[in-house]
Amino acid sequence: MKKLKFIIVGILGTWLIKLLAFTIRIDDEPKGFNEKTKTYHAIYAFWHCMMLIPAYVGRKSKIQVLISQHSDGEYIARVIKRLGFGVIRGSTTRGGMRAIKALVDKIREGYPVAITPDGPRGPRFVVQPGSIYLGKKTQLPIIPTVVGLSSYWTLPSWDKFRIPKPFSRALMMYGEPIHIPPNINDEEMEHYRLLLEKTMISMAEKADILVRQ
Numbered sequence: 001m002k003k004l005k006f007i008i009v010g011i012l013g014t015w016l017i018k019l020l021a022f023t024i025r026i027d028d029e030p031k032g033f034n035e036k037t038k039t040y041h042a043i044y045a046f047w048h049c050m051m052l053i054p055a056y057v058g059r060k061s062k063i064q065v066l067i068s069q070h071s072d073g074e075y076i077a078r079v080i081k082r083l084g085f086g087v088i089r090g091s092t093t094r095g096g097m098r099a100i101k102a103l104v105d106k107i108r109e110g111y112p113v114a115i116t117p118d119g120p121r122g123p124r125f126v127v128q129p130g131s132i133y134l135g136k137k138t139q140l141p142i143i144p145t146v147v148g149l150s151s152y153w154t155l156p157s158w159d160k161f162r163i164p165k166p167f168s169r170a171l172m173m174y175g176e177p178i179h180i181p182p183n184i185n186d187e188e189m190e191h192y193r194l195l196l197e198k199t200m201i202s203m204a205e206k207a208d209i210l211v212r213q
Contacts, residue, residue, distance in 0.1 A: 010078025021056040023166040048119040049159040050147040060084035064106040068120030127197040141177030148207025171211040
């Protein structure tokens with residue numbers, strides 16, 4: 001019965017995202033980068049509450065996405081797979097090292113990857129160290145990625161998940177690549193963790209302002 005529920009949610013969720021996104025004007029900054037993400041070899045980091053628009057923009061890209069092993073992660077995984085992404089199950093709290101190894105393997109096969117550095121349970125807008133370790137391990141640049149929405153609903157979840165309203169505007173904003181040196185200590189790791197966190201917070205504020213202009 002639970003498996004059937006996952007299947008139904010996967011099908012309905014996929015079509016609802018496509019239907020909603022069809023009504024939304026989606027821009028990107030820099031221009032043309034939405035399409036570039038499907039071939040640009042990088043680690044895309046975006047906040048957990050902003051995953052809906054990136055899920056639509058990156059559809060059929062085969063980007064490998066890290067999804068938690070929690071039961072609610074199964075619903076997300078079903079939708080993500082149907083949109084054409086690869087799915088790796090795990091997080092910084094459950095299956096962490098196994099998930100990192102799977103991501104590293106996919107990166108070495110030539111796939112870009114996407115992670116929510118504050119997921120799966122928060123704290124909201126706080127980067128977990130796993131994303132920095134992944135950049136250090138693979139030497140792949142981390143691209144800070146945020147979404148500005150002109151109008152949206154907020155769910156009563158830990159991340160205050162955002163659902164854009166129909167016929168609103170969205171802005172996908174990509175930051176400068178952050179390269180993590182291979183031989184750094186814990187103190188230097190924390191420096192890059194804070195750098196990514198502060199960059200993403202600042203970018204998110206800017207994207208929200210720009211998309212409303």
